[in-house]
Amino acid sequence: MSSFAPALPATAVEDTRESSEVFGVPWYLWVVAFASESIIVGVIWDISWHRSIGRDSFWTPAHLAIYLGGTLAGLSCGWLVLQTTFASLRRERALSVSFWGFRGPLGAWVCIWGAVAMIVSAPFDDWWHNAYGLDVKILSPPHSVLAAGIYGIGMGTMLMTLARQNGASSSDRSRLLPLLFVHAGGLMIVMVTTLFAEFIMAPNGHHSVLFFLVTAATLPVLLVGISRATRERWGATGASAVYMGLMLTMIWTLQLFPAQPMLAPILRQITHMVPPSFPLLLVVPALLIDLIVNRISSESSRVRAICLAALAGLFFIGGLGFVQWPFAEFLLSDNARNFFFAADQWDYNSPPGMFQYEFWGRQLTAGAASWISVIACFSAVVGLLWGNWMRRVRR
């Protein structure tokens, strides 16, 4: 593909125009940040819709929020690519990579890929419903294509922010860029925890092997990667705070809206939108990760960096277990059944029973904890490698 790329002598184009900025941040970063937020809010809203009302169409507000985000991200990045390729914006062109004869930031290409994946998932999902019936679960092949697209847009947003941050001189670097990156990282955490919500969100499962297995495999890679990539000291903690903040906002907002189930059988009377479960207390393990990852410097040997990353994975599992284990017990108690913690709120088609107040699944044992810790260490090392690369991204 590179053979089609236009030649790029850095000073060949003397066009001094630049992409317009708002508060020192290029317009397209604001757009993709908004797009990511719109998508993830739409996804959480949609899940709540299915748990509370059941019946939907393509034109529900939740669906519109999801596809608005995908369309916005795809169109804005497409426009940026066209501008960069044909309008020869000086800075954007210097901060671009070649792709099929066009030029644009790497993150823009990832966003465009994500938008296409999101859009193609719609007819795929529609065919799936006709072939196999409506899939009333999060993880299905067409939903995975949609999730890949959403991840693409989230990842593209992070890369575009990093490229702008890493490619600019310190005097030219907006203070908002690190915040935008942490915001994008937080949304990535929401995306991951939502995709695997069936395994990790209900507090009833927070003592189970499956819960620790899924969190160990999926979260250290994200948190260590974010912590390593950002130039701020508390990247993982900040991203976790964004995750918790967004989830809490959704929990407290959704409960305000009345809802009535519209599908039979209705096994539980619902009067308001069913919110997601209380978020995982990720700020604690994320804080431990930041403390450890901050000890990795450019002078650190590869072995030392890998050892520290593995240690971060270990601390993640330890920290998560330390806070989540007793907190899950609290969430199953009477004290959590209120607006703030929103515990004990179930889908309209979930038959009431004592299972609501019990722990599910195979309980964590010392043996299981040991091999899950190994997975967490591996996940964190992968996060280190990913974060190291993101730290150097300039385009």
Added chain:
Amino acid sequence: MRGGSYVLSRYAGICTFLCMVTVGVSAHVGTSNAYYESTAGPYGMRVIVRTPGVIPGLAQISVRILHGNHVEQVTVRSLRADVGLDGAPPPDIARRVPGENHLFSSELWLMTSGSYSVHVTVAGSDGTVSAFVPVQAVAERRLAMGNFVGIVLSAIGLFLFVGAVSIFGAAVRESVLEPGVAPDMTRRRNARITMAIGAVFLASVLSGGWRWWDDVDRAYRDSIYTTWSTTPDIMSTDLGHVLRLVIDDPDWLNLDGEPAFPLIPDHGKLMHMFLVKASDLSAFAHVHPVSVGNDSFVVSLPPLPIGEYHVFADIVHESGFAPTLVDTVDVMEVTRPRSDQPLLPVMRDPDDSWAVFRSSTLNPPDVYQFPSGRFLHWDRDDSFARDEETILRFSVMNQDGTPSVLEPYMGMLSHAAVVRDDGSFFMHLHPSGSINLAAQRRFEQNRSGLRRAHVTGMHDANLESMRESTNEVSFPFVFSESGAYRIVVQVKTEGRVETAAFDIEI
């Protein structure tokens, strides 16, 4: 994702566009659509429920008002047998079909497999009428991927695959370079290597997705509804030949050796069995086996010509779920009863009936002459078409051309069976449609909480019709698939059940 060439290669040539693969059977055989008609009360209605074939899926409901003044509103709601109206969502208002003053339509979701009912309410200046229309919600088919959809998804899948690989290459080649610096040869080479590795990685991800899809597909195919498995045999006893049907499905009995899903009688019989000669549909029997033990039914075999017969046996579970057992039996195969299974003497049920049809080519296509000399006229004033609401109208005439008054046969004005020539479709009909009376009663008994102005049922409609002397009978029906069908109609006049057959090509 398993888009791309995988899908195309797998499904290419299977069908042209969104071809339906009908795999299973339902309450009747070949369709689980439900038809209902009632003329009782201030508003008569004909309800057709076209089931989605997949679960969860959207059922299409049409309600035609047959009589009554100024209908203000028609509402429909779905309810599952175990929770009834207490667990039903608010009713949906059916829309009036443009250009049709008396036809309303709506859609309802059937979310889980099992026994459902559509509750229809018609309100207007003459009052309110409501009725339950039992529906069997089962997965019956899987949609195969058409060429067009396959090509489009494959093309976009290929685009995404190549795009992702190219992004890997761009990431290694240029993403960490200082602004404006061109990549050197080493970076270009590393980019190509990364793209190759990325392609292998993505291919393995797609392969995993392929296997996942296969697993989902296999699980879905396993969940497609098939009725209880049975084994029929014919035994010779001192009282004649006896047909025994053993339900040998491993799920039929619970751990205590009793039926896991007990049966309830329909028209006073636990089972309505229909025997149709498989080769040419020229012989037909409607008999009523009795239960022997927990898994067997026996019936005295009528004197039928030798040959292979389709066996269709209607039963009703307590939930209102009404499956049809399907099998074949060869009447030439006569065995002695095993010594460990002594066979009780089987008396013939007085409502058993059978007939051997003369070739339809000897009769005008719309007139059938019974052995008694009476005639059954088929008033074929409708132009029959696939998937369109149809009324099958018949009238019984004496030999001298005067009307012959119908008498109730098992509480019904008439019984009919529609069979496709290959046996892939079978439906037992009454003037009130295809729904099961016992299932409808079950829903009415479990209707907790509904304030009803008037509720009609199949039995109400039939009784009302039977109060009046008539020689005419009609059945609501939809030919949902093309093919050659035989319509068998049973009527009772002057204490004698008579059976006629008509053929139609859709």
